Amino acid sequence: MIWRSNVDWDELVTPKVAADWLTYRRELQLLSKLKISRWLGMCSSADEEFHVFTDASEAAYTAAIYCRTKTDKDEVKVVLIAAKTRVAPLKTTSLPRLELCAAHLGARLVRQIQTSFGHKLENLYAWTDSMITLAWLQGMPSRWSVFVANRVADVQEVLPASKWRHVVSELNPADCASRGINPSQLITHPLWWTGPNWLRKTDRFWCKPSVQHNTDLEQKPGKTTSHVTHTVDELSKPIPMRSSLVRLQPFLDAEGILRVGGRIKNASCSNDIRNPMILPKRSSLARLIAAELHITMLHAGPQMIQAAMQRRFWVPGNTGGESRRMKIGAN
Incomplete structure (x- = not known):
C-alpha cells in the first residue's frame, strides 16, 4: 500500500497505513504461541493425497499445498505442507491473469515439494475459484494470448487439466493469504491450517471427472496452432510450448505418423513433400x-x-x- 500511495521515504504515511502497521506490529508477538505439527500423517498404513489451492486478489496471489492422509481405520488428517505468496505487480493486471499467476505459482510449488520429497506426488489435485482460469488450463496453450499461453503450458506440465477442480471462494484456504489476515487470526484459523472441512470427510467427490469450462477471454483472434502428442496413446498430453516441434504445426495422419503441417497442404505435389514425416x-x-x-x-x-x-x-x-x-x- 505504501508504494501505491506515492509516499517518499522521508514523508509520513497515510493514517490508515500507519494504523494497519501498528496493529500488525502489536500482534506479531502472538506468533510466539504458534505451534506447527511436523508430522504430515504419512505412514505405510495410510493413503496419501495432495491438494493445491490457489487464489488471487488485487493485492497478492497465493498457492498452498496440503497433505491428506486416511488410515485403514478411516481416520483422516489434513496438514498444510507449504505455501507461497507473491505481491501483485504495480502495473494494473486483470484479476483472471492474477488468478492464472496463482495457478502458475502452485505448479512451481509442487515442483519444489517433489524435489524435497525426492519423488513425484501421486493422487494430486488442484483447486481454484476462478472459472476463467479453469477454462484456460483446460484448453490448448496455442488458443490463448502469449501471456496466458506461456503460463498454461508451464502449469500443464505439472498439473494437467484433469487435475484441476473448482472451489468456492469462501472455502478456498489460499484466499486467507491473498487477501491477508492478522497474526491474531492466523494462529487459530482452521481453514488455513487444515483446509476446508470436506477434505476431512471420507466422501472423495473430487475423484469425479472435472467439469469443462469455456471462455473467449484472451483467445487468439482467428489463429490456430496444431498441438499433437508424443505418442498416439497419449492424446491428452500436448507438446510443451517451448518445444521446437510447435512451429512445425505437426499432426498425426490416419496411420499415426507424425508429419509437418503448414500452408502448402493444397500444393500439387506428393503427400510426403507437402507433409514430410518428422x-x-x-x-x-x-x-x-x-x-x-x-x-x-x-x-x-x-x-x-x-x-x-x-x-x-x-x-x-x-x-x-x-x-x-x-x-x-x-x-
Missing part, C-alpha cells in the same frame, strides 16, 4: 536413412543428402554437417 535427429531410423541415401547417391556430399532426405522426412535441427554425422554413425 524424425528425431538422433534416432537410429534417421541415421539408417542417411546412410542408405549416401550409398544410393554414390557417396554424395552432406548437402545433397540433406536435400534428398527433406523430400520425404523432416529432421528437426538437421544441417548438412548433421546429415554427414548421421551417415557416419550408421556406417
